Amino acid sequence: MNWEKKIIALLHDPLFKAMDIKGHEGIAREILDVVGISSEKVKEEDWIASAMDRLPIPWEKSNQVRVSLEETGGFTHTLSGNRLDILKHLPDLDSAKAQFIANLKAIVDKINEKNNVEKLFHALWWQLPDMIEGSAFLPADTRIPNHSIVDHLDSTSALAGTIEDGKIKASLISVSVGPVQSFIAAARKTMDLWAGSYLLSLVTYKGIEYIGQNYGFDCVIFPSLRNIAFVRESLTEWGVNLAINSQVPKPSTRVASLPNRFVAVVPTKEVKTILKGVQEAIKNRWQEIAKNALKEAEALDDRNLQRQLDTFPEVFTASQELVEPESATHIIGDLYTDSKIAEEVKNLNELSNKYGAYKPNAGALYSYAYRLLRSRADARKTLRTFTYFTDNSSVNGKSLPGDQFNGDMKAIFRLKDGDKKDYLNAVNAAKRLYASQKNEEFPSVDEFAGRNEQEFIRFTGNKPDRYKNSYYAILLMDGDKMGKWIGGEYAPEIASVIAEPLRKAIVTRGLSEGIKEYLLQKKTVQPAYHRTVSRTLNIFSSLVQLVVEKYGGELVYSGGDDVLAFLPAVSVLECANDIRKMYSGIGDLELDSSVGKLLFKDEMLWIDGKPHAPMMGVKATMSAGIAIVNNKFPLSQALRIARESEHHAKDGYGRDSFVLSIVRRSGQISRSGSKWATTDGNFDTIVALMEIVRRMQDLDFGSRSLRKLFGDDLILSDDEFVDKYIPYVLKKAGSMKNDDKSFEANLKNYFRRMSDLEKRIREDAKRDGEPSEYRKRAVDLLLVQDFLLRGDGR
Numbered sequence: 001m002n003w004e005k006k007i008i009a010l011l012h013d014p015l016f017k018a019m020d021i022k023g024h025e026g027i028a029r030e031i032l033d034v035v036g037i038s039s040e041k042v043k044e045e046d047w048i049a050s051a052m053d054r055l056p057i058p059w060e061k062s063n064q065v066r067v068s069l070e071e072t073g074g075f076t077h078t079l080s081g082n083r084l085d086i087l088k089h090l091p092d093l094d095s096a097k098a099q100f101i102a103n104l105k106a107i108v109d110k111i112n113e114k115n116n117v118e119k120l121f122h123a124l125w126w127q128l129p130d131m132i133e134g135s136a137f138l139p140a141d142t143r144i145p146n147h148s149i150v151d152h153l154d155s156t157s158a159l160a161g162t163i164e165d166g167k168i169k170a171s172l173i174s175v176s177v178g179p180v181q182s183f184i185a186a187a188r189k190t191m192d193l194w195a196g197s198y199l200l201s202l203v204t205y206k207g208i209e210y211i212g213q214n215y216g217f218d219c220v221i222f223p224s225l226r227n228i229a230f231v232r233e234s235l236t237e238w239g240v241n242l243a244i245n246s247q248v249p250k251p252s253t254r255v256a257s258l259p260n261r262f263v264a265v266v267p268t269k270e271v272k273t274i275l276k277g278v279q280e281a282i283k284n285r286w287q288e289i290a291k292n293a294l295k296e297a298e299a300l301d302d303r304n305l306q307r308q309l310d311t312f313p314e315v316f317t318a319s320q321e322l323v324e325p326e327s328a329t330h331i332i333g334d335l336y337t338d339s340k341i342a343e344e345v346k347n348l349n350e351l352s353n354k355y356g357a358y359k360p361n362a363g364a365l366y367s368y369a370y371r372l373l374r375s376r377a378d379a380r381k382t383l384r385t386f387t388y389f390t391d392n393s394s395v396n397g398k399s400l401p402g403d404q405f406n407g408d409m410k411a412i413f414r415l416k417d418g419d420k421k422d423y424l425n426a427v428n429a430a431k432r433l434y435a436s437q438k439n440e441e442f443p444s445v446d447e448f449a450g451r452n453e454q455e456f457i458r459f460t461g462n463k464p465d466r467y468k469n470s471y472y473a474i475l476l477m478d479g480d481k482m483g484k485w486i487g488g489e490y491a492p493e494i495a496s497v498i499a500e501p502l503r504k505a506i507v508t509r510g511l512s513e514g515i516k517e518y519l520l521q522k523k524t525v526q527p528a529y530h531r532t533v534s535r536t537l538n539i540f541s542s543l544v545q546l547v548v549e550k551y552g553g554e555l556v557y558s559g560g561d562d563v564l565a566f567l568p569a570v571s572v573l574e575c576a577n578d579i580r581k582m583y584s585g586i587g588d589l590e591l592d593s594s595v596g597k598l599l600f601k602d603e604m605l606w607i608d609g610k611p612h613a614p615m616m617g618v619k620a621t622m623s624a625g626i627a628i629v630n631n632k633f634p635l636s637q638a639l640r641i642a643r644e645s646e647h648h649a650k651d652g653y654g655r656d657s658f659v660l661s662i663v664r665r666s667g668q669i670s671r672s673g674s675k676w677a678t679t680d681g682n683f684d685t686i687v688a689l690m691e692i693v694r695r696m697q698d699l700d701f702g703s704r705s706l707r708k709l710f711g712d713d714l715i716l717s718d719d720e721f722v723d724k725y726i727p728y729v730l731k732k733a734g735s736m737k738n739d740d741k742s743f744e745a746n747l748k749n750y751f752r753r754m755s756d757l758e759k760r761i762r763e764d765a766k767r768d769g770e771p772s773e774y775r776k777r778a779v780d781l782l783l784v785q786d787f788l789l790r791g792d793g794r
Contacts, residue, residue, distance in 0.1 A: 001118075001159070001161055001215055001216070002161070002163075003117040003118045003121045003216075003454055004037055004117045004209060005037065005040075005160045005161075005163075006121050006123060006157045006161055006206065006216055006218070007037060007117060007120060007121050007157075008032065008037060008039075008154070008160070009042050009045055009046070009156045009157040009159070009160035009408065010044060010121070010124055010125060010128065010154075010156070010157040010218070011028065011031050011032060011093050011152050011153075012026045012028055012042040012046060012153070013028060013122070013140070013149060013152070014028055014036045014097075014157060014628070015032060015096070015128070015131060015132050015135050015138060015149055015150070015153075015674060016093060016096040016097060016100065016101060016132060016146050017138075017140075018069045018138050018139050018140075018142050018145075018149065019065075019069055019093040019096060021068075021142065022403055023072050026684065027097070030101075031101075031104065032055075034101060034104050034105060034108065035104070035108055035120070035124075035734070036108070037117075037574050040654075042156065042160070042791070044159075044163070044166075044167065045156050045157075045159035045160045045162075045163070045168060046156050047298075047358065047361060047363070048168050048322075048361050048362060048363035049152055049155040049156040049363060049527070050140075050141075050152070050363070051358070051360065051362075051363030051364040051366075051525060051526040052155060052363035052364070052366045052526050052527045052528070053140060053141075053147060053152050053363075053526045053691065054140075054141050054143075054144045054153070054526070055144065055157060055494050055498075055519060055522055055593050056348055056351045056352070056357040056358065056360065056364060056519075057143060057357055057502070058323075058355040058356055058357055058358040058505070058509070058511060058515075058519075059355065059357075059505070059509075060356060060357050060358055061356045061357070062356055062596045063359065064356070064505075065501060065502050065505045066142065066501075067142040067143045067499040067501050067502060068142065069087070069139075069142055070087065070497060071142070071500070071501055072087075072139065072142050072145040072499045073087075073500065074086050074087055074145075074494075075137040075139065075145050075146075075614075076145050076146040076492075076496070076497040077146070077521070077603050077614050077617050077732045078147055078492075078497075078524070078528075078529060078532040078533070078612075078614065078617075079143070079490070079491070079492070079532075079533070079536075079617040079619060079620055080147050080484065080492070080603060080617035080618050080619045080620075081124075081355065081492030081493075081496035081497055081615070082603060082711075083144075084137070084602065084603065084604060084611070084614065085602075086134070086137045086604075086611045089133065089134065089610055089611050090133070090138070091132065091133055092135045095592060096133075099131065099133065099206070099667070100131050101134050103130075103131040103132075103243070103244050104131065105158070106119065106243040106244060107120075107124060107127055107242075107243045107244065108140065108205060109243070110123065110237075110242065110243040111123060111240075111241060112241065112242040113239075113674045116695070118613040119239060119240045119241075119326060121216060121240065121242070122212075122216075122217070122235055122238065122240045123235075123240050123242060123243070124228075125154075125157070125217060125218050126148060126217075126226060126231070126235060126240075126242060126244065127214065127242060127244050128153065128281065129148075129150050129226065129247075130244055130245070130246055130247050131244070132460045133247075133610060134610070134611065134612075135148060135149070135150055136148045136150065136535075136601045136612065136613040136614065137592065137611060137613075137614075140152035140153075140528070140560075141502075142499060142594060143498060143499050143502045144494070144497060144498050144499070145498040145499060145501070146492075146524060146528075147526070147528035147529065147531075147532055148333075148532070151528035151531040151532060151535070152528060153716075155265075155528065155531070155698045156334055157216065157218045158170075158215075158216065158218045158219040158221075158265050159265065161215050161216060161219065161266075161267065162265070162266065162267040162268070164268070165741055167267065168269065168322075168362070169321075170264070170265050170266070170267065170268060170318065170321070170322050170362075171266055171268040171271050171319050171320060171321040171322065171663075172221075172228060172264070172265055172321075172322070172370060172373045173263070173264050173265075173266055173271060173274065173275060173277075173317065173318070173319045173340055174261065174262075174263050174276075174317065174318045174319070174373050174374070174376070174377040175207055175261065175263075175264075175275070175278055175282075175315065175316070175317050176260055176261040176315075176316045176377065176381065176481075177200065177203060177204045177207070177260045177261070177264055177282060177313045177314070177315055177316075178260060178313065178314045178316070179312075179313075179314060180200065180260055180293075181543060181765055182458060183196055183199075183200060183312060183427070183544055184196035184197050184200065184315075184408060184557075185483060185636060185639050185640075186403070186405040186406040186427075186428050186636070187405065187635055187636060187639070188404075188405060188422060188634075189239075189417070189432075189444070189635065189638070190442050190443065190444055190554075190556075190566060190635070190637055191431060191435050191441075191442045192428070192431055192435075193403075193442075193556055193564075193635070193639070194256075194435065194440070194442045194556050195431040195434055195435040195440075196431050197256040197556050197557040197564065198255075198256045199289065199431060199434065200233075200256065200260055200313075201230075201256035201257060201258040201260075201557075201559060201708040202230070202256075202285070203282050203286045203289070203291070203313055203513045204259075204260050204261075204262070204282065205228075205230040205231075205258055206259055206281045206282050206285035206356065206484055207262070207278040207279070207281050207282045207315075208225065208230075208258070208262050208279040209230070209234055209281070210274075210277050210278050210284060211235065211262075211264050211266070211274070211278065212225070212231065213238070214274075214277075214708060215264075215266060215267075217231060217276075217410060217555075219264045219265050219266060220262055220263070220264045220720065221263045221264060221265060221527055221530050221531055221534065222261075222262060222263045222486070222531075222533070222534040223258060223262060223534050223537065223538060224257055224531065224534035224535040224537065224538035224558055224561070225538075225669045226246075226381050226428055226538065227246050227248060227250075227251050227533075227538060227542055228257055229250075229251040229252060229253045229538075230257075230539070230544075231256070231489070231556040232251070233253075240466055246595075247595065247607060247612060248539060248542065248543070248595060248605075248607070248612070249336050249542070249543065249546070249593045249594045249595050250594065251542050252442060252542075252545055252555075253557075255292070255545055255555050255557070255558055256556070256557040256559060257541055257542065257558060257559055258559050258560075259559040259560040259562065260559075263373070263530070265774075268321050268735050269575070271319045271725075272534075275317045275319065275456060276774075278315075278317070279317065279466055282313060282315050283313065283315065283726075285312055286309075286312060286400075287309065288363075289430065289434060289435075290309050290426070290427070290430035291309075291429075292434075292437070293429075293433040293437060294413075294426065294429060294430055294433060296431060296433075297413055297429060298414065299412045299413055299426070300393070300395050300400060300411075300412050300413065300414060300717070301393040301395055301400065301410075301412050302390070302412070303339065303392075303393065304389075304391055304393050304410070305412060305426050305788075307389055308391070308393075308409050308412070308425050308426035308427060309426050309427065311389070311409070311427065312427050316377065316381050317380070317381045318373060318376035318377040318379075319373070319376070320369050320370075320372045320376060321369070322362035322363070322364045322365070322366065322369050322370070323362060323368055324361070324362050324365075325348060325349070325360045325361070325362070327363065328339050328341050328344075328345055328365055328368065329342045329345055331372075332372070333424060334369050335372070335375070337369070339368065339371075340453040341368065344365070344368075345360070346492070346665060347514070347515060347518045348364055348653060349358035349562075350512075350515060351515060355429060355511060355515065366525070366526060366527060367523070367525035367526070370487075370488075370530075371523070373485070374487065378616050379412070380746075385438075391408075391409050391410045391430070393407045393410035394722070395411050395532040400412060400423075401423060403423065403424055403425040403428055404423055404424075405424070405636060406424065406425060406427075406428060408425075409425035409427070410424075410425060410711065411423030411424055411425055412424075412425060412429075413425070413426065413429035415429060415433070442554060443554055443566070443629045445472050445566070447473035447629050447632045448469060448473075448552075448553070448566050448568055448631075449469065449470045449472045449554040449566065449568070449569070450468035450629075451466070451568040451610065452471070452472075452568045452569055452791060453467045453469070454552060454568075455551065455568045455570035456469070456570050456789060458571075459570060459571070459690075459694070459789065460694065460697055460788055462697075468791060468792040469568075469569060469570065469791025469792055470630050470631050470632075471569040471629065471630055471631070471662075471788070471790065471791050471792075472567070472568060472569055472628075472629065472631060473553075473566070473567045473568065473569050473572035473626055473627065473628050473687050474564075474565075474566060474626070474629075474638050474639060474641075474642040475477065475553075475563065475564070475565045475566075475567055475572055475575065475576055475624060475626055475642070476562075476563070476564055476624065476625045476626070476642045476643060477562070477563040477576060477579055477580070477622050477624040477626075477648070478561050478562045478563065478622065478623070479537075479560075479561030479562075479583065479616070479619070479620060479621070479622055480621045480622060480623055480650065480655040480656060481559050481655065482560075485533065485620060486530065486533060487525075488523050488524075488525030490528065490619065491523045491524045491525050491529060492523075492524055493520065493521050493522065493523060493524070494519060494520055494521070494522045495521065497518035497524055503695040505521065506519055511608070515611075515753045517647065526593060527647045531612070532670070533616075535613070535752075536613065536614060536615055536616055537616075539582055539605060539613055539615070540561070540615065540616070541558040541559055541560060541561075541563075542558075543582060543591070543593075543598065543605075544558040544563055544579060544582070545558065545584060545592045546592075546593060546598070547578045547579050547591065548565045548567065548575060548579075548590070550575070550578075551567055551568070551571035551572070551574055551575040551578075552567065552571055553565050553566055553567030553568070553571070553572075553575060554566050554567075554569045555783045559678050561622070563579060569628050569788045569791065570789055570791075572626055572628070572658070572660075572788070573626075573658070573686050573689065573690075573785065574686060575660055576583055576624045576626065576686075577684070577685075577686035577687070579622070579624075580621070580622040580624070580676055581600055582600050582615070582620075583599065583615065583616050583617060583620070583622050584600075584603065584616050584617060584620060584621065585600045585602070585603040585604050585605060585614065585615025585617065586601065586602075586603065586615075586618060586620055586681065587601070587684070588600070588601045590602075595607060595608075596608035597609075600615060602615045603615055603616075603618060607728075613743060621655060621676075622656075623646060623649040623650050623653075623654035623655050623656065623657050624645075624646065624648055624649060624657075624658040624659070624660065625642050625643060625644070625645030625646025625647070625648070625658075625659055625660065625661075626642060626645055626659070626660040626661065627639070627641040627642035627645060627661050627663070628660060628661065628662040628663065628788065629641070629662075630663070630664075630665050631655045633663055636779065641661050641663065641669070642661075644661070645659040645660065645661045645671065645673075646659070648671065648673065649673055649711060651674055651765070652673070652762055652765055652766020652767075653674070653675065653761050653764070653765055654760070654763070654765035654766075655764065656676060656764075657673055657674065657675050657676065657761070658673055658674065658676065659671060659672070659673030660672055660673060660784060662784065662787065669785075670780075672777065672780040672781050672784045673777075673781075674754070674757055674761075674777060674781060675757045675760055675761060676762075677754055678756055679760065682738075683749075683753040683756070685753075685757070688749070688750050688782055688783050689750075689782060690744055690785070692743070692747060692782060693782060693785045693786055693789065695742075695743045695746070696782075696786065699735075699743060701730070701733055701743070701786075702733075703786055704782055705729060705730075705732070705733035706779060706782055706783060706786070707779065707783070708729050708732075709725075709726065709729055709751075709775065709778075709779050710778075711787060714772070714775075716772075718752075718755055721751070721772075721775065722748050722751055726744065726751065727744060727746055730743075730744055730747075742743075750778065751774075751775065751778055754774050754775075754777065754778040755774050757774070758773065758774035758777070
């Protein structure tokens with residue numbers, strides 16, 4: 001790999017280019033002088049990266065439409081399309097340049113081996129976004145200010161490694177590792193669950209590391225890899241010394257932080273070699289881990305030990321070369337009847353030939369190549385590779401029983417766990433022993449239940465004389481419709497993201513109506529779009545632990561948009577509500593961290609009063625499934641119930657929702673849920689719940705009185721119910737004596753807004769129901785939180 005060429009590409013534009021567009025090439029030469037590399041023109045890789053990351057701009061050859069940073073009006077949120085008011089928070093040009101040069105010198109000086117361009121590249125790539133404040137909001141192109149220049153530089157340096165005979169020949173690859181559910185869910189203990197999640201991330205990372213070591217981590221489009229603990233450990237092992245600290249908190253080394261799939265751009269001529277190398281790296285890493293874990297355990301029958309280990313992992317790979325405009329109609333048109341590829345190529349050529357745009361290249365058709373890659377990857381996963389395996393493991397001629405947590409294979413290991421003995425297959429035994437050998441500790445379900453009291457005190461402000469609550473919570477959350485977000489179906493149209501001077505020029509400067517419509521309605525699906533989603537999910541997943549720990553919980557997994565955590569029953573709803581606010585960057589959520597005060601508002605993460613990076617935005621939402629169970633309830637069944645709850649939130653409530661299932665000690669299961677908030681954000685379901693339940697404690701308004709607020713025989717209009725019936729119930733309960741009318745007002749508002757949410761639920765989930773159904777839902781949620789608070793001590 002030509003690492004020097006990649007460094008030149010990574011630094012060919014200064015991070016602060018948008019502040020000095022005319023002088024940026026001269027500054028780029030200064031930057032390379034500091035690095036000690038002679039300046040070299042970056043051509044094709046920059047052209048293709050630019051074509052990937054923006055629309056074909058009319059009049060670009062003559063540079064007729066210029067837009068200053070001030071004229072952008074801010075930074076356009078990549079996903080929501082909303083304009084972010086951040087210009088006043090950015091450093092000025094002189095400060096930005098001084099920060100950058102000082103940090104650049106520190107990075108170069110920290111590399112002990114002079115002229116080691118490989119180590120220098122890794123150091124520059126890892127630290128690039130932190131070299132000046134606000135880099136996430138400095139656009140690569142002020143005419144289309146919806147993606148950071150960091151994303152453009154990553155794309156350019158990745159393509160610089162794909163040059164063959166002076167021409168870019170690049171392909172996208174997709175790699176996924178599984179099976180996910182059966183590998184993680186086969187657990188009796190919380191530690192088993194942690195180990196399964198962590199090991200899946202660890203072996204997946206080995207494939208990513210193969211790409212990073214041989215071609216550069218910049219080649220990985222999804223997931224984002226900066227500030228990932230695994231990557232930092234690799235850089236340390238390779239002797240890459242880092243000079244500047246990340247602006248966000250350091251990543252945890254014990255939380256599974258990677259999804260089981262990654263996408264990268266690599267040299268086309270090496271695709272087969274790369275996919276083979278990635279697959280071998282993943283499988284070899286698993287064998288190494290498993291054999292080390294099992295070396296001190298004795299199998300009851302070791303004849304099928306290796307065959308059991310070989311059942312994991314399954315690695316599915318796919319590739320797709322970037323599509324050249326000349327061959328696009330043939331390649332894409334034959335596969336997708338709805339692609340409109342012929343029209344796309346026609347418009348690109350017309351823009352170039354008639355309206356002064358640059359000649360279209362493979363970068364301009366990135367979204368089509370990505371769609372082909374996804375189709376190939378999905379098709380590959382449906383073609384399962386089965387190896388015939390009849391497990392005949394036995395002792396003294398007697399067949400061994402199936403694994404008690406995963407019965408497909410025989411239990412060839414007998415492991416002692418306190419007073420219990422677990423009979424496990426080789427895969428599950430390796431997970432159990434790996435955690436033991438790592439001396440990792442993960443709280444038991446008893447410990448989570450035991451934390452209810454401290455959460456009760458936090459919630460109520462009162463220390464009870466006696467308190468018993470043996471329930472704990474499993475929280476599952478993930479982003480809604482992430483496939484469509486990543487695929488670009490929900491991406492904003494160009495009209496909502498371009499700077500006003502360019503939009504005005506497109507509308508008024510004599511373009512044909514067809515070209516106008518094409519430009520303004522085009523979707524913003526680019527590598528920068530994918531890198532932005534990936535980077536945002538990276539920030540989100542690295543900070544989830546702060547929220548979970550705030551509420552007395554422990555994070556098992558946080559990779560991309562997926563979250564799995566254990567919490568005390570008392571605090572799980574508050575925790576889930578804060579996580580979804582963090583995800584979208586809303587709600588004025590504040591958190592303390594090692595780097596300062598974090599604030600999530602206006603679709604952004606703020607650190608100590610300065611905007612740091614966009615979050616997923618107001619249009620991207622999360623859903624949650626929660627299982628509340630007694631500490632004696634089987635863990636595997638609790639996980640199943642949490643998953644079912646999550647599915648019900650998405651399907652039964654139309655996403656942007658939560659569903660909570662309670663399994664009482666009697667075995668009875670009840671399920672409740674709702675939308676998180678009204679569309680305008682003025683009503684937060686969980687906040688309203690908490691306020692009412694807190695006040696119920698003060699006014700001695702108990703669950704018996706609460707149940708009177710719903711009855712099948714209540715034939716009342718909504719106005720009658722709210723204005724007359726609620727005050728009547730409060731008066732009968734005796735609660736009005738000590739109420740200053742605030743409790744009554746909150747309760748009335750709560751039921752009114754729950755009625756509004758019911759309309760959204762029916763619309764989103766496409767279902768019918770009784771008009772008064774929302775009253776039962778509203779009462780049920782209040783009873784649920786009251787139950788979570790009191791637990792066994794009712």
